Amino acid sequence: MQLDDLNGIAEKHRSSRKKIIVRTCMSAGCMSSQADVIKKNLEAEAKSQGLEADVEVRRVGCMGFCGQGPLVGVDQNGEHGLWEFVKPEDAPAIIAALKGSECKVQRGDPKHPFFAKQMHIVRANGGIIDPERIEDYIAIGGYKALHHALTELKPAQVVEEVTKSGLRGRGGAGFPTGLKWGTVAKSPGAKKYIVCNGDEGDPGAFMDRSVLESDPHIVLEGMAIAAYAVGADQGYLYVRAEYPLAISRLQIAIKQAKQLGLLSAGIFETPFNFNVDIRIGAGAFVCGEETALMASVEGKRGTPRPRPPFPAESGLWGCPTLINNVETFANISAIINRGGDWYAGIGTEKSKGTKVFALTGKIKNNGLIEVPMGIPLRQIIMEMGGGAPDGREVKSVQTGGPSGGCIPADYLDTPVDYESLTKLGSIMGSGGMVVMDDSTNMVEIAKFYMEFCMEESCGKCIPCRAGTVQMFNLLEKITQRKATVRDLAKLEELCDMVKNTSLCGLGQTAPNPVLSTLKFFRKEYEELLQPDPFGPHSNGAAKSTELATK
Amino acid sequence: MNATPAKPQKTRLQSVLEHASGDKRFKILEVHMKKHQFRQDALIEVLHKAQELFGYLEDDLLFFVSAKLKLPPSRVYGVATFYHFFQLKPQGEHTCVVCLGTACYVKGADKITAAIHEKYKIKSGETTADNKLSLLTARCIGACGIAPAVTYDGHVAPKQTPETALEKIKTWI
Numbered sequence: 001m002q003l004d005d006l007n008g009i010a011e012k013h014r015s016s017r018k019k020i021i022v023r024t025c026m027s028a029g030c031m032s033s034q035a036d037v038i039k040k041n042l043e044a045e046a047k048s049q050g051l052e053a054d055v056e057v058r059r060v061g062c063m064g065f066c067g068q069g070p071l072v073g074v075d076q077n078g079e080h081g082l083w084e085f086v087k088p089e090d091a092p093a094i095i096a097a098l099k100g101s102e103c104k105v106q107r108g109d110p111k112h113p114f115f116a117k118q119m120h121i122v123r124a125n126g127g128i129i130d131p132e133r134i135e136d137y138i139a140i141g142g143y144k145a146l147h148h149a150l151t152e153l154k155p156a157q158v159v160e161e162v163t164k165s166g167l168r169g170r171g172g173a174g175f176p177t178g179l180k181w182g183t184v185a186k187s188p189g190a191k192k193y194i195v196c197n198g199d200e201g202d203p204g205a206f207m208d209r210s211v212l213e214s215d216p217h218i219v220l221e222g223m224a225i226a227a228y229a230v231g232a233d234q235g236y237l238y239v240r241a242e243y244p245l246a247i248s249r250l251q252i253a254i255k256q257a258k259q260l261g262l263l264s265a266g267i268f269e270t271p272f273n274f275n276v277d278i279r280i281g282a283g284a285f286v287c288g289e290e291t292a293l294m295a296s297v298e299g300k301r302g303t304p305r306p307r308p309p310f311p312a313e314s315g316l317w318g319c320p321t322l323i324n325n326v327e328t329f330a331n332i333s334a335i336i337n338r339g340g341d342w343y344a345g346i347g348t349e350k351s352k353g354t355k356v357f358a359l360t361g362k363i364k365n366n367g368l369i370e371v372p373m374g375i376p377l378r379q380i381i382m383e384m385g386g387g388a389p390d391g392r393e394v395k396s397v398q399t400g401g402p403s404g405g406c407i408p409a410d411y412l413d414t415p416v417d418y419e420s421l422t423k424l425g426s427i428m429g430s431g432g433m434v435v436m437d438d439s440t441n442m443v444e445i446a447k448f449y450m451e452f453c454m455e456e457s458c459g460k461c462i463p464c465r466a467g468t469v470q471m472f473n474l475l476e477k478i479t480q481r482k483a484t485v486r487d488l489a490k491l492e493e494l495c496d497m498v499k500n501t502s503l504c505g506l507g508q509t510a511p512n513p514v515l516s517t518l519k520f521f522r523k524e525y526e527e528l529l530q531p532d533p534f535g536p537h538s539n540g541a542a543k544s545t546e547l548a549t550k
Numbered sequence: 551m552n553a554t555p556a557k558p559q560k561t562r563l564q565s566v567l568e569h570a571s572g573d574k575r576f577k578i579l580e581v582h583m584k585k586h587q588f589r590q591d592a593l594i595e596v597l598h599k600a601q602e603l604f605g606y607l608e609d610d611l612l613f614f615v616s617a618k619l620k621l622p623p624s625r626v627y628g629v630a631t632f633y634h635f636f637q638l639k640p641q642g643e644h645t646c647v648v649c650l651g652t653a654c655y656v657k658g659a660d661k662i663t664a665a666i667h668e669k670y671k672i673k674s675g676e677t678t679a680d681n682k683l684s685l686l687t688a689r690c691i692g693a694c695g696i697a698p699a700v701t702y703d704g705h706v707a708p709k710q711t712p713e714t715a716l717e718k719i720k721t722w723i
Contacts, residue, residue, distance in 0.1 A: 029695045032706035066695020069708075203651030203690035241598065241635050242691050282594055282633030285689065299593035300625075301632040360653035360694040367695050398652065432694075434652045448655055452689070458632075 001261035002269055003147055006138060009260075013139040018056040020098055022046070023073040025127060027062035027213050028206075028245050030070040034088055038070055041091035049095050061214020063127030064115075067366025068108060073127065074098065082108030113383045114365045119346070121354050122330040123370045126214035131249050134256040137217040143262055145333035149225050150270045153336075158229035159185055162332065164340030166352035171197055171288070171325035172400065172429045173505075174351070174418040180322065183312040184230040187320035192232035194223050195316065195323040197293055198239040198246070201285035202401025203452065205432030207356040208326040210368050212239065212246035215330070216253035220263065220276060222329030225336060227274045230322050235276040236297050241283060250278055285402075285456035289504045290323045292458065303460045304504035325430065327356055347373030351417035351428075361398075361434035364389045371416070378412040381435060392437040396520070400429025402449045402456075403509035405516025406442060425516040427509070442521040443528060446514045447475040453510040464507030467498035471514065478525060484532040488525060492518065566613045575603045576614060583618055590619050593629055597636055606637040634689075642677040642684035644722045646715070647701040651690030654698040658711075662698060663687060665712035666719065682723050 024030075024039040039057060046055040063071045065084070072094060074081040083094055084106045097103035109115075120126075129136035137143070149158050163178025184192060196219060200208040212219060223235045239247050254276055257263040265273045279297050286292045287302040294316050296302040315321025331353060335343045347353050351373040357380065360366055364386030371380060381387065381394055388394045396406040405426035407414065414420050418428050436445065454468040474491045477483040495511035502508045518525060570576035582599045586592035596619065600611055607630050616626040630636045648654075648663050663674060666685055670678055674687040693699040696708035702718055 028691075028706065029693050029708070032693060032696060032699065032708050066693075069696065200692065201689065203655075204653045204694055205690070206692035206694050209692040240692075242688065280595060280598055281635075282598065283635035283689070284633050296594065297591070299589075299591040299595075299629070301628050358653075358694055360697060361656045366697075401652070432652070434656060434694075436656055440656060445656075448652070456689075 010139045013135040019054045021075040022057045023060040025063050025071040026059045029066040033070045035070045037088040041088050045091045045095040059130050061126045061131045062210040064368040080110050082110050084108045117384050118370050119354050119372045120370050121334045131214050132252050145336035146221050146224050147268050149336050150268050155229045161340040165335045165343035170327035184320050184322040187313050189320050191319045193316045193321040194227045194232045194235035196237045198326045199281050199288045201288045202430050202432045204434040205430050206358050207431045209243045209246050211330050216250045218330045222332035224274050225332050233273045236279050238279045240281045286458045286506050303458045348417045357431045357433045359385050359433050362388050362437040363435040373417050374415045376413050388437040395438045396436045398434040400427035401432050402452050404429045405512045408520040442517045442524050446517045449513040461503035463498045463501040478528050481528050484530050566610045570614050606640050643682050645684045647686045647688050649691045649699045650687045653694035657697045659698040662712050662715045
């Protein structure tokens with residue numbers, strides 16, 4: 001495979017395109033509502049209505065507007081149409097509409113703020129290309145960045161370009177990607193590894209699933225460029241077992257890339273070799289932590305270990321290892337193609353580029369959005385998301401999952417970037433954004449997350465293993481209206497202890513939902529408290545005998 | 551590691567291998583292990599395959615895997631019990647997995663589990679006495695756009711309510 005061959009495939013594929021393209025979303029969300037049947041019906045209908053020569057019914061990945069699914073997009077005469085809530089029996093009407101007939105199916109508006117305010121880098125191909133055909137990816141310029149990197153750039157130049165872009169880790173912590181790559185590149189060792197973290201465990205987040213399902217090659221290309229930059233020849237893609245569709249599409253993608261010589265030995269006829277294996281997770285939230293994830297890749301119990309040594313120095317089997325999130329890798333090919341300076345021009349001073357968010361919960365427009373960093377939360381929630389449904393008010397936005405916090409509606413003008421969210425006691429996280437309306441009880445939410453952390457704690461270190469249980473019990477006591485102000489004080493004390501003494505990120509951030517709800521919604525906790533029998537304003541002795549007799 | 555295994559353990563292993571020789575599924579599992587060159591780091595992949603073939607991971611099966619991958623049984627058992635995805639007990643004829651991710655939770659997924667609990671008297675992780683239905687909960691299946699989501703026998707259903715869930719289960723029982 002050389003550049004000419006790549007261009008040849010792209011050209012051939014482009015010239016064979018039909019006039020009208022009917023794109024059927026076949027991502028996990030729409031698949032659950034019979035998207036596969038819809039596609040089959042559309043194909044049959046195009047044939048029976050004599051449009052077979054002009055119409056291509058294409059399987060595509062996520063279009064983002066999951067709450068309105070199943071979605072069908074139409075590209076005709078340079079215009080883009082969108083059909084929402086499509087049912088299998090709507091196929092005849094949709095195909096007939098291509099010829100100008102009336103159609104009763106709900107029409108989506110591609111100019112809606114939900115779409116108009118987005119900026120696509122990571123999801124540029126989502127909903128456009130067929131994720132199971134590598135030719136589709138090549139036809140829109142795929143694998144050119146890898147070619148450019150391998151033939152025209154030195155590894156150090158690739159690292160420099162990524163550093164220049166200002167890209168930061170999209171897994172949540174926001175560590176500068178260029179710096180990480182540089183450290184792995186400089187680490188001594190003949191064998192190095194690349195690991196792609198697709199263990200998207202935050203409940204309420206599905207960005208990585210969507211990227212892997214919609215555009216697997218963009219991740220593989222990013223991994224290959226990273227491998228070249230740091231000098232690795234083996235990569236592992238760690239995906240959750242809960243994402244079977246993503247796994248099967250990745251398997252197809254890896255097979256196709258190998259067949260075309262874009263993976264494995266001598267890529268683009270250079271001495272560069274790179275292999276990727278899929279590792280399937282088995283349902284453990286803690287495996288999103290990098291040292292736990294490495295243990296899991298090695299086939300062990302996914303428990304974290306202390307850092308240093310950092311994976312960049314001693315990772316998989318003791319070798320230098322580069323671990324990045326799915327979304328981080330998905331940004332790489334665009335950075336190489338268009339330059340680090342271009343990427344650095346997007347976003348804020350410290351947070352560059354775009355971020356994909358999963359907008360869910362009590363909000364009108366559910367789905368996946370990619371926005372430039374620094375956009376105010378209000379624009380996302382109110383304009384793109386349309387606010388809370390059923391005439392209710394937005395009360396708070398939860399970002400960062402069990403490691404993040406709840407941002408109250410008063411702070412909706414906060415720009416979305418790493419620093420601003422941290423300042424509010426939440427985190428950017430991997431990109432889950434769960435909106436809550438005024439019917440939501442914040443103490444219950446804090447309890448929900450604490451229960452999650454309690455069950456997902458791996459049990460290795462005591463503060464997390466025992467602390468989360470105690471905090472959960474205290475929260476339970478509060479919601480059952482059995483707690484006093486002393487219990488609340490104890491809860492706060494425990495939060496501080498678990499946060500500061502846990503081994504890994506899970507424990508260190510487990511108190512965040514409690515701390516942030518305490519900070520902004522303390523009244524809701526206090527309303528549930530009982531008078532303290534030993535407090536200064538009560539008759540302590542009388543109360544204590546009363547309690548004893550109970 | 552050099553100590554000779556105690557006698558009862560040896561006979562157990564022998565009986566496991568004997569039992570395995572009569573079951574085709576063990577053959578398939580062994581082929582799968584061979585595909586991974588019997589590498590010990592492929593343990594999780596192997597357990598996934600084993601669960602796919604047998605439905606759950608019984609002790610003999612774990613013993614078989616440990617013998618073939620030359621791993622101590624404790625290590626295999628440790629991994630099998632660590633990850634939520636692996637089931638050590640047989641499941642009911644039908645499984646109903648209610649997603650309890652945040653998006654599903656704020657949209658009332660807990661009411662679905664409560665309704666099933668009330669009607670069939672099973673909690674998460676339990677199976678009805680007649681072995682027809684297992685209720686499980688998931689931490690997030692990534693279908694937040696269509697919350698609350700419930701997976702019935704491997705098929706994800708969007709925007710569920712206690713009523714639709716009970717109706718679906720009724721068709722099974």
